[in-house]
Amino acid sequence: MPAHPPRTAAARTDQAPADPVRAARRQALSVGVATALYGVSLGALAVANGLSVLQACATSLLIFSGGSQFALVGVLGGGGSVAAAVAASSLLGVRNALYGLQVGPFLRVRGARRLLAAHLTIDESTAVGAAQPTDTARRTGFWVTGVTVFTGWNLATLAGALLGDALGDPRRWGLDAAAAAAFLALLWPRLRQRQAAAVAVVAALVALLLVPVVPVGLPVVAAALVAVVAGLRGERSGAPAGGRADERAGEGTGEGA
Amino acid sequence: MSTWVAVLVAGAIAYALKLAGHLVPARLLEHPRARRAGALLPAALLAALVVVQTASDGDRLAVDARLVGLGVAAVALALRAPFLVVIVAAAASAAGVRALTGWG
Numbered sequence: 001m002p003a004h005p006p007r008t009a010a011a012r013t014d015q016a017p018a019d020p021v022r023a024a025r026r027q028a029l030s031v032g033v034a035t036a037l038y039g040v041s042l043g044a045l046a047v048a049n050g051l052s053v054l055q056a057c058a059t060s061l062l063i064f065s066g067g068s069q070f071a072l073v074g075v076l077g078g079g080g081s082v083a084a085a086v087a088a089s090s091l092l093g094v095r096n097a098l099y100g101l102q103v104g105p106f107l108r109v110r111g112a113r114r115l116l117a118a119h120l121t122i123d124e125s126t127a128v129g130a131a132q133p134t135d136t137a138r139r140t141g142f143w144v145t146g147v148t149v150f151t152g153w154n155l156a157t158l159a160g161a162l163l164g165d166a167l168g169d170p171r172r173w174g175l176d177a178a179a180a181a182a183f184l185a186l187l188w189p190r191l192r193q194r195q196a197a198a199v200a201v202v203a204a205l206v207a208l209l210l211v212p213v214v215p216v217g218l219p220v221v222a223a224a225l226v227a228v229v230a231g232l233r234g235e236r237s238g239a240p241a242g243g244r245a246d247e248r249a250g251e252g253t254g255e256g257a
Numbered sequence: 258m259s260t261w262v263a264v265l266v267a268g269a270i271a272y273a274l275k276l277a278g279h280l281v282p283a284r285l286l287e288h289p290r291a292r293r294a295g296a297l298l299p300a301a302l303l304a305a306l307v308v309v310q311t312a313s314d315g316d317r318l319a320v321d322a323r324l325v326g327l328g329v330a331a332v333a334l335a336l337r338a339p340f341l342v343v344i345v346a347a348a349a350s351a352a353g354v355r356a357l358t359g360w361g
Contacts, residue, residue: 034339034340038340038341038344040341041340041341041344050260051260051264052260055260055261055264058261058264058265058268059264059267059268061268062264062265062267062268062269062271062272063264063267063268063271064271065271065275067299067302067303068267068271070306071302071306072263072264072267074306074309074310075309076260076263078309078310078313078315079315082259082260082262082263082266085263085267086263086266086267086270088302088306089267089270089271090267090270090271090274091298091302092298092299092302092303093270093271093274093275094274094295094298095295095296095298095299096271096274096275096278097274097275097277097278097281097295098278098292098295098296099275099278100275100276100277100278100279100280101278103279104278104279114279115276117279118272118275118276118278118279119272119275121275121278121279122275171355172352172355172356173348173352174322174326174347174348174349174350174351174352174353174355175348176310176323176351177311177322177323177325177326177327177330177347177348177350177351177352178326178344178345178347178348178351179310180307180310180311180323180326180327180330180347181326181327181329181330181343181344181346181347181348182340182344183303183306183307183310184303184307184327184330184331184334184343185330185334185340185343185344186299186303187299187300187303187304187307188334190299190300190303191300195297196296196297196300197300199297199300199301199304200300200301200303200304201304202301203300203301203302203304203305204304204305204307204308206305207304207305207308207309208308208312208318211308211309211312211313211316211317211318212316212317212318214316215316216313216315216316219305219308219309219313220302220305220306220309222305223301223302223304223305224298224301224302224305226301227294227297227298227300227301227302228294228298230293230294230297230301231290231291231292231293231294231295231296231297232290232293232294
């Protein structure tokens with residue numbers, strides 16, 4: 001498959017009117033800017049949990065997936081092992097592989113561009129891209145959202161980390177509660193789907209029961225098994241698999257990058 | 258040092274997962290059950306993280322001002338407040354409880 005032409009040329013040769021592309025760009029920019037602002041919370045929480053400013057910034061550059069970053073920082077800050085922190089972070093990143101399946105067909109990229117597209121494959125770029133009416137608009141939505149979120153997210157992380165560094169004792173400022181609130185905010189839009197809500201309740205109970213029993217960090221990993229069991233048990237609820245980007249697109253800004 | 262190991266390894270795995278979605282033949286990841294489990298994974302993990310971040314202190318369960326912050330966050334989310342407002346409201350309420358009552 002040939003590398004697709006530069007975006008402007010593609011827009012001109014596309015049969016669809018230019019409007020969907022412009023609409024996609026506008027939507028992408030607003031989602032990108034709004035999402036990037038969460039990076040401030042992440043940077044502050046990372047430093048509050050014992051990461052250096054440089055380490056906080058490295059999570060945004062290298063992991064670049066909000067939920068995974070909050071998980072890594074949370075488990076490390078709670079005294080969990082490296083393995084537990086990496087496991088929690090990585091399990092949350094599994095959904096990005098599913099997103100790659102959705103965006104791959106309309107991106108149609110190879111080589112270096114595909115390596116770059118992979119790094120930008122996150123909740124927001126997938127949701128905005130998949131929600132557009134034409135392939136050209138989908139590509140615009142994906143790339144503009146991905147690049148905007150990446151830029152803003154990293155700058156905001158740096159700002160938040162410097163801010164957190166200046167604040168001192170995180171508990172005095174309630175930053176430990178802010179971390180809990182961040183996870184709840186990421187979870188919130190998913191609770192609308194009934195099976196996901198049921199899984200969340202059971203996973204929360206499993207984690208609560210395991211905290212005093214197993215090493216720090218493992219309750220979170222064990223809770224992932226609840227999702228696996230629910231997924232394997234299958235169609236019992238009659239609900240669709242969920243998690244399609246076009247459904248998520250309307251859900252606003254609940255997701256981290 | 259171990260923090261760097263965690264950051265770098267988590268970064269490598271995060272990228273490998275993203276790339277896998279672009280490289281792996283769709284049929285391997287598109288099995289309905291695998292898809293469903295993958296779609297439910299974030300809800301399970303995030304719920305567990307909420308509990309651990311709110312109610313644990315190392316390997317002990319603990320009830321303190323964080324619970325107040327989480328309650329305020331839930332109210333803010335129900336009122337459709339933006340992410341940053343939710344975070345700030347949770348932090349401010351927990352900090353306020355600690356400053357005013359000395360509890361938690």
